[in-house]
Amino acid sequence: xxxxxxxxxxxxxxxxxxxxxxxxxxxxxxxxxxxxxxxxxxxxxxxxxxxxxxxxxxxxxxxxxxxxxxxxxxxxxxxxxxxxxxxxxxxxxxxxxxxxxxxxxxxxxxxxxxxxxxxxxxxxxxxxxxxxxxxxxxxxxxxxxxxxxxxxxxxxxxxxxxxxxxxxxxxxxxxxxxxxxxxxxxxxxxxxxxxxxxxxxxxxxxxxxxxxxxxxxxxxxxxxxxxxxxxxxxxxxxxxxxxxxxxxxxxxxxxxxxxxxxxxxxxxxxxxxxxxxxxxxxxxxxxxxxxxxxxxxxxxxxxxxxxxxxxxxxxxxxxxxxxxxxxxxxxxxxxxxxxxxxxxxxxxxxxxxxxxxxxxxxxxxxxxxxxxxxxxxxxxxxxxxxxxxxxxxxxxxxxxxxxxxxxxxxxxxxxxxxxxxxxxxxxxxxxxxxxxxxxxxxxxxxxxxxxxxxxxxxxxxxxxxxxxxxxxxxxxxxxxxxxxxxxxxxxxxxxxxxxxxxxxxxxxxxxxxxxxxxxxxxxxxxxxxxxxxxxxxxxxxxxxxxxxxxxxxxxxxxxxxxxxxxxxxxxxxxxxxxxxxxxxxxxxxxxxxxxxxxxxxxxxxxxxxxxxxxxxxxxxxxxxxxxxxxxxxxxxxxxxxxxxxxxxxxxxxxxxxxxxxxxxxxxxxxxxxxxxxxxxxxxxxxxxxxxxxxxx
Numbered sequence: 030x031x032x033x034x035x036x037x038x039x040x041x042x043x044x045x046x047x048x049x050x051x052x053x054x055x056x057x058x059x060x061x062x063x064x065x066x067x068x069x070x071x072x073x074x075x076x077x078x079x080x081x082x083x084x085x086x087x088x089x090x091x092x093x094x095x096x097x098x099x100x101x102x103x104x105x106x107x108x109x110x111x112x113x114x115x116x117x118x119x120x121x122x123x124x125x126x127x128x129x130x131x132x133x134x135x136x137x138x139x140x141x142x143x144x145x146x147x148x149x150x151x152x153x154x155x156x157x158x159x160x161x162x163x164x165x166x167x168x169x170x171x172x173x174x175x176x177x178x179x180x181x182x183x184x185x186x187x188x189x190x191x192x193x194x195x196x197x198x199x200x201x202x203x204x205x206x207x208x209x210x211x212x213x214x215x216x217x218x219x220x221x222x223x224x225x226x227x228x229x230x231x232x233x234x235x236x237x238x239x240x241x242x243x244x245x246x247x248x249x250x251x252x253x254x255x256x257x258x259x260x261x262x263x264x265x266x267x268x269x270x271x272x273x274x275x276x277x278x279x280x281x282x283x284x285x286x287x288x289x290x291x292x293x294x295x296x297x298x299x300x301x302x303x304x305x306x307x308x309x310x311x312x313x314x315x316x317x318x319x320x321x322x323x324x325x326x327x328x329x330x331x332x333x334x335x336x337x338x339x340x341x342x343x344x345x346x347x348x349x350x351x352x353x354x355x356x357x358x359x360x361x362x363x364x365x366x367x368x369x370x371x372x373x374x375x376x377x378x379x380x381x382x383x384x385x386x387x388x389x390x391x392x393x394x395x396x397x398x399x400x401x402x403x404x405x406x407x408x409x410x411x412x413x414x415x416x417x418x419x420x421x422x423x424x425x426x427x428x429x430x431x432x433x434x435x436x437x438x439x440x441x442x443x444x445x446x447x448x449x450x451x452x453x454x455x456x457x458x459x460x461x462x463x464x465x466x467x468x469x470x471x472x473x474x475x476x477x478x479x480x481x482x483x484x485x486x487x488x489x490x491x492x493x494x495x496x497x498x499x500x501x502x503x504x505x506x507x508x509x510x511x512x513x514x515x516x517x518x519x520x521x522x523x524x525x526x527x528x529x530x531x532x533x534x535x536x537x538x539x540x541x542x543x544x545x546x547x548x549x550x551x552x553x554x555x556x557x558x559x560x561x562x563x564x565x566x567x568x569x570x571x572x573x574x575x576x577x578x579x580x581x582x583x584x585x586x587x588x589x590x591x592x593x594x595x596x597x598x599x600x601x602x603x604x605x606x607x608x609x610x611x612x613x614x615x616x617x618x619x620x621x622x623x624x625x626x627x628x629x630x631x632x633x634x635x636x637x638x639x640x641x642x643x644x645x646x647x648x649x650x651x652x653x654x655x656x657x658x659x660x661x662x663x664x665x666x667x668x669x670x671x672x673x674x675x676x677x678x679x680x681x682x683x684x685x686x687x688x689x690x691x692x693x694x695x696x697x698x699x700x701x702x703x704x705x706x707x708x709x710x711x712x713x714x715x716x717x718x719x720x721x722x723x724x725x
Contacts, residue, residue, distance in 0.1 A: 034118040034140030036172035042066055044185060045170040046100050046163040048132060051156045058152055059117040061132050062170070063163070068092060069188040090130045091192050097129045099194030100163040104271040104279075106261045107168065107363060108147035108201065115141045116152075116169070130163060144168055151199045154282065164197070165189050167267075176389040183386050187347075187374035190274035198272070200260045203284030210253035211286040217243065218296045221303055255309035257283065258323030266360035266371045269326070273333045273348075274374060297327045312541075321359050329356070333375075348375045350403060351410030355443060358415075358435050365422070366395045368432040392433075393424040400429045401508045404515075405500065411679050414442045414697045417649065417664060426513045428694040428724045437649040437665070441581055441697050442680035459595050460704045463519070463679040470709045472678050473499035504677040504719075514691065515724040520708050520717050522682065523655040523673040523700070527564070529556050531665050535648040539640070547618045554611065557652040564654040573599075574701040576607040578652075578660055580642040581699045585635065597705050606639040613640075646699070659703070664696030673700060675708045677719070682708075691725040 039045070044067045050059040066084035068091050090098055118140060122133040144152070148168055167186075172178040190196060203211070220242045235245045244250050260283075262268050272279075279290035300306040306324040333356075336348060348356075353372050362368055370386055384402055387395075403412050416427075418434035425431055442460050464470050475498070498505060504518040534542075534549035561575040562568070577596075580603065584596040613632060632640070650662045655673060663684050672685045672692070682703055684695035711717040 031115065031141040032139075034120075034142045035138055036175065036178065037064070037120060037138075039064065039178065039181065040066075041181070042069055042185070044165065044182065044189060046130075047166055047169045048163050049152060049155055049160060051159045051161065053117075053156070057117065058114070058149070058156070059119070060152075060169075061119040061121050063121060063123040063130070063132055065090070065123065065130070067185060067188055068192065069185065086125050086128070089128055090125065093128060099192075100130075100165060101195045101197055102165040102190050102193035102271070102275070103151070103167075103197050103199060104190075104262070104268050105147060105151060105199040106201075106265050106268065107145050108261070110145055110363075112146045113143040114146070114149040116144050116149075118142055118169070142169070147199070147201055150202050151282070154285070165193065176387075179388045180386045183370050183388070184373060186270070187274060190271050190374070191276055193275055194277055196271065196275040196277075196279040198262065198268075198279060198281040198290070200257065200262050200281065200283040203257075203286065204253075206249050206253045207257055208284045208286040210250045210257060211281075211283050211288060213250055214254075214288055214296045215292050218292070218299050221299045221305075222295075251309050252311075255311055258306075258310060260323065261361075263323040263326040264321040264359075264361050266357055266362050266368060269330065269333075269356070269360055270371055270374045272330045294327055294331055297324050300324060301328065350376065350407045351443075354403070354407075354410060354412065354415055355440075358418075358430070358432060362433070365392045365433040366390070369395050369399045391424070393422060396422075396425060396432055397429055397510075397513050399432070401510065404506055404508060405498065411442060413676070413679055413683060413694070414440045414681060416694065416696055426515075426694075426725055428515055429513070438696075439645045439648070441646070441699055460680045460699075461706055462681050462704055462708060463675045463677045465706050465709065469713075470677070470706065473502035473505060475499045506676075506678070509723075512725070516721065517724060518677040518719055518721050520675045520677075520712060520719055521672055522675055522703060522708050522711075522717065523657050523659055525653050525663075525667055525669050525671040525673065525684070526656045527560055527654040528667050528669060529553070529560060529652040531647070531649050531651055535644055539644060544618055547614050551611075551614060551618070560652065560654050561660050564658055564660055566658070571604055571607060573602075573604065574660055576604055578662055578699060578701050579607070579647060580639060581646045581662065582701075582704065583638075583642045583646075585638040595704075603635065603639055606633070606635040609633070609636045610639050610643070653698075655700070659700055661698050661700040663698035667695060667698075671695060673698060675703075685724065688725070691723045694724050 036045075043064055045062045045064055048061050048063070050061070053059040065087040068088040091100065093099070120137045120139070122135045122137065124131050124133040145168070148166065171182045224241050235247075238245050280287050281290060281293055297306070300309070301324060306322075310322055310324075333348060336352075353375060357368055357372050360368075362371060366388065370388065373384060373386065376384075384399065390398075400412055412430065413428060415436060416430050417436050417438040418431050419437055420434050421431045422433065430436075464472050507516040508514075509516060532549050532553040534546040534553070537543075537546060557579075558571070558575060561572055561578075565572050565574060577599075582596050584594045584601055609632070613636065646662060649665050651665055651667050652660070653663055653667055654660050659673075661673070661682075667684050668686070670686075672687065673682050674685050675682055681697045682700045684698050685692040686695055687693075708717060712719050
């Protein structure tokens with residue numbers, strides 16, 4: 030029986046690098062590990078600089094430019110874990126010749142470790158290519174059976190990928206047509222870039238493709254490209270952080286073909302510009318809301334890379350917590366706790382250093398600790414507005430998001446819209462149900478004066494540097510760690526009286542709606558409108574509160590209708606847009622499939638905005654009426670008798686359910702007429718009463 034490889038215990042800031050023995054056969058893969066101190070230049074502590082000075086040859090090897098210097102890193106997915114292959118490992122010492130790292134050949138220990146199929150396939154590819162460089166691979170360079178080793182190595186991944194000479198992206202093995210599709214990307218990009226983009230593609234018209242020198246639409250290469258874009262690499266959270274962090278070059282491998290990251294990035298951008306991206310995807314991906322494909326993933330990665338690299342000029346910045354919260358839950362991981370651990374590499378160093386990585390903790394505790402940290406440190410984005418999901422882990426408090434489950438709704442109070450951060454002036458017109466900008470109900474802050482002179486820092490980061498919450502304020506949220514509860518100050522503003530459950534018609538992307546989708550939307554709208562008229566005691570007209578509720582009082586602020594603001598003072602009338610939207614759907618029901626592509630561009634910008642905002646707001650949300658004659662939109666599982674409460678310093682009302690001496694948190698809500706501090710004014714007037722209560 031083969032002897033298992035026994036990993037050594039590393040000193041802090043040290044990593045292992047792997048070198049494949051390309052002279053071995055694919056049946057008996059072998060390789061060696063060496064240990065070196067990673068320079069971790071983004072860590073600017075005195076202790077780190079002292080360590081780098083003591084191990085200056087390690088630092089020189091990593092940082093020096095040139096083909097012979099530095100190491101590579103692998104970004105891949107583990108894939109199925111049912112099939113494993115043996116890898117013979119040797120731990121050796123290291124030596125340097127002319128600053129280049131070599132194994133000294135002195136074997137300190139050796140043994141067998143098991144690797145999974147996807148990694149085995151990649152190592153066989155490297156072996157055929159006579160690859161000799163040192164490379165960092167998580168499954169090999171981290172002791173996967175030692176929680177202490179993983180807890181020490183995971184925080185270093187930020188630096189490992191950032192300093193890698195090249196990051197190799199392995200998408201997995203490929204069919205011949207998929208290899209052909211990958212190889213064709215540069216040529217397709219060149220042909221698409223040479224022609225002006227158009228929105229009137231007839232995807233079944235071979236003449237259009239022929240005129241651009243492209244393969245006919247029925248050629249397998251197009252579907253193969255779509256299949257490549259559904260590879261699991263594109264929706265994994267670990268690969269997201271690995272892709273964002275590299276600073277130098279990257280090559281994408283699939284089967285026996287390869288292209289550069291830059292080539293794929295330009296191709297994706299060109300396909301999006303021409304409106305061809307979704308057309309290539311399998312219907313099972315293209316029609317479902319919330320599924321991350323390669324086109325979307327690469328666009329997001331590039332956006333994050335730009336943000337991260339700009340921030341890195343200060344070497345202490347990463348992606349803001351609020352942005353991360355909006356990104357991570359659309360990705361997938363194998364181990365649920367990795368939803369938090371994989372995020373740490375993307376956080377600013379100062380924030381990351383205050384969160385302890387302990388992979389031995391239960392998942393529920395990891396999520397709770399991150400949520401607790403988030404509540405106490407994030408100024409703009411409230412975590413209570415991100416709790417929606419179809420499933421929840423047992424043992425999580427009701428107010429804590431299940432980070433392993435995608436959000437089922439678009440947050441009503443997020444400052445990010447379609448992944449784009451709203452401009453400061455737009456965000457400050459957002460909901461402020463539980464606070465005001467100034468005065469008694471303003472968010473309590475402690476100013477840190479030493480940072481206020483940094484004028485060129487982005488606003489979202491400057492705010493974090495200038496101050497933090499005053500945790501001593503009596504109305505501030507208190508996190509009770511041993512009970513995993515929140516003690517909050519708030520106001521009961523109403524009770525739920527009637528609920529209309531969400532329609533499932535909005536679970537499909539709008540360009541793949543069917544007649545059945547449309548009929549369900551019409552029926553749901555009519556039922557909601559009837560309840561609104563009855564509750565508001567209006568006649569047969571369209572109550573202003575109703576159409577405002579359907580779009581959460583949004584306001585279009587760009588010609589494309591992409592960015593939104595909020596109409597706090599009710600100056601914009603979208604009633605006509607609502608009526609045109611209803612008429613448009615009634616018109617299309619008999620022949621939706623053939624009319625959609627040509628009819629949508631003919632809609633006015635206001636109607637198109639209303640359509641997309643209606644979908645965002647009402648998807649997976651119920652419509653409700655309250656006992657005191659208000660209407661609103663809330664969580665899908667809202668029930669009659671639930672409380673509608675304001676939590677001090679939080680942006681929206683929330684639905685809570687009484688459970689003895691504590692409350693169960695159901696989710697965020699929009700309540701017309703109560704989104705801009707009106708409840709606080711009623712407290713000042715003595716109409717409503719502020720109280721302290723607990724959420725478990």
